[in-house]
Amino acid sequence: MSNEEKQAPQDQVEDVIESEVAQEDAALVDELTQANFRIEELEQALAEAEAKAAEEKDAALRAVAEMENIRRRAAIDVEKSRKFALEKFANELLPVIDNMERALLGTVEDEAAKAVIEGVELTLKTLMTAVAKFGITPVDPMGEAFNPEHHQAIGMQPSTEYPANTVMLVMQKGYLLNDRLLRPAMVMVSQG
Template identity: 70%
Template sequence: MSNEPNKAQEPQIDEAVEAEVTTEAGGEEASLMDELTQANFRVEELEQALAAAEAKVDEQKDSVVRAAAEVDNIRRRAAIDVEKAHKFALEKFANELLPVIDNMERALAGTDAEAEETKAIYEGVELTLKSFTSAVEKFGLSQVNPQGEAFNPDHHQAIGMQPSAEHPANTVMMVMQKGYLLNDRLLRPAMVMVSQGGGSVDTQA
């Protein structure tokens, strides 16, 4: 009889322990779920931060590439500007020299090379002109003398047209004033008379 109460109490103790274990297990599971949820949030935050960092890096790469390209363009433009400055620095000076050359050529044209009284003057002017022309050619100045050539509007300026049986149409038949180039850039066009050709014009329909 004395052992019956102990037997009746044993199931109650087991149930309490089981309930406590279940509660602890449930608490641990809930805590684990919270930790997993927080870990997921943290992973998402890190992924977003990584994506933002990668986007920033890509943006900075593009900026660096654009900046490098701009620097190259500036250097290239600066080099071209310096080259042009060196190449055409004498343009104004050369323009001032052209009338001097023109006057010496006029002096030669107006002097008789065979006459004794003017022969020495002619030879002196001719020698001076050759030396002068040779000197300016070293700096890129070249003459445009298109006598007998086809008319070129890029280098020639026509002051008129005349019929000619000796020259084909659109041919320079006379050079009134020579032109000049400075390093292949037109400094002054040649003043020319252009041939209309010598063929007769058929006016009959």
């Protein structure tokens, strides 16, 4: 047997081995390529899932924030309603208080009239105590600086007794309801 004949089966074996290795390499390359495609698909699916989760989280946070805002606004509305529910009733009481104060302005020397005046004073004091319990307070700015937020100027007069822009006469007291203006005080203001 010649050397060539001996090498032929050996070459054949080597060719078969090389062929099998090449097939295995090709199969591995195919598997790696498929694995890479699968990894890319999984990464894309993961990115989509993360984006959806972020959207859902954002939507949930917005819903919670909206609920808190609604709850806070409702609490503020309830508090305002509680504080200022008496506003119409208080406005109806103010002329009564004004009339009682006007009744006390005059001086009377008759004993019978003095008893009536004393009764009016006690009634006014009781009424003022009652309305104060509900947050109604008078604004009597005599001698104070003019404040357009709480005072309504009826006119201005020159005065040597008061500095400029000072309340020198109160025609009608103003009133606050829980620190909110119910009625401005009607005043005469000094001119400088």
